[in-house]
Amino acid sequence: MNQTQSIDQAVVTAAVDATITSRRSIRAFTQQQVPRETIQEILQVASRAPSGTNTQPWKVYVLQGQSRQTLVDKVCAAHNALRANPALISEFQEAYDYYPEKWVSPYIDRRRENGWSLYGLLDIGKGDKDKMHFQHQRNFQFFDAPVGLMFTIDRIMGRGSMLDTGMFLQNVMLAARARGLHTCPQAAWNGFTSIILPHIGAGTDEMLLCGMALGYAAEADKVNSLHTPREPVTKFTRWLE
Known part of the structure; x- marks a missing residue:
């Protein structure tokens, strides 16, 4: 390998690593619009994700403008109605279990740390149901x-x-970062499948996996200062020789 090739590889490695490590879930975006061409480019790049026997099972629905706002209004109204009448939960079922039925350590510990780190940052105390409801509803406003x-x-x-679709989703987020954009993958939408699928024109033979917010980060917003920790390699890896 000559010196030029070595330098080029170092540049590529640094760029890829920076893209991955700078990805985080953004919870406050600016109103700056994202050109349709950019979104299409991101999805085209992401489509290089691997899939079993090249089935490429993912389907993507892009919401902007009025279609986005109408869905926001519908789901926020349902979210408010559900709070007022918890018995409505039977109308809002997820298509699959994203989280376990029973939480155990260390997963419950990480979940709690994440939740209270976010709430602490936003001055949301334990039992403050109004603020919790408001913050949760931010999901449904993308x-x-x-x-x-x-x-x-x-x-x-x-x-x-x-x-396969999870790998595609990661590609979407990384391709967005490479273009100066940020994202937030959102399983929170899954409970409102009965509203979302008809709105986006998806068939009853389709299953909603998740939603995602895409745009430019409002870097000055304190909610975006949250950086979640990661376990060291030594904790999740076993070397076999």
């Missing part, structure tokens, strides 16, 4: 991002297709 994405797969597909 955190003010001008672009909302919904991802589905056909129900007939197996669990492996969810893994």
Whole structure:
């Protein structure tokens, strides 16, 4: 390898690593619009994600302008109605279990740390249900991002297709970062499938996997100062020789 090739590889490595490590879930966006061409470019690059036997099971719905706002209004209204009458929960069921039925350590500990770190940053105390409800509803406003994405797969597909789509989702987020954009993947939308699928024109044979906010980060907003910790490699890796 000559010196030029070595330098080029170092540049590529640094760029890729910076893209990955600078990705974080943004919870406050500016109103700056994202050109359709940029979104299309991101999705095209992301489509290079691997999938079992090249099935490419993902489907993407892009919401901007009025279609985005109408969905926000519908789901926020449902979210408020659900708070007023918890019995309505039967109308808002998720298509699959994103979280476990029973939480155990260390996962519950990480979940609690994440939740209270966010709430502490926003001065939301334990038992402050109004503030909690407001902050949770920020999900259903795409955190003010001008672009909302919904991802589905056909129900007939197996669990492996969810893994495939997860890799596609990661590609979307990294391709966005490479273009100066930020994202927030959102499983919070999943409970409102009955509202979302008809709104986006998805068939009843499709299953909503998650939503995602896409746009430019409002860097000055304190909520975006949250950086969640990661476990060291030594804690999640076992070397076999």
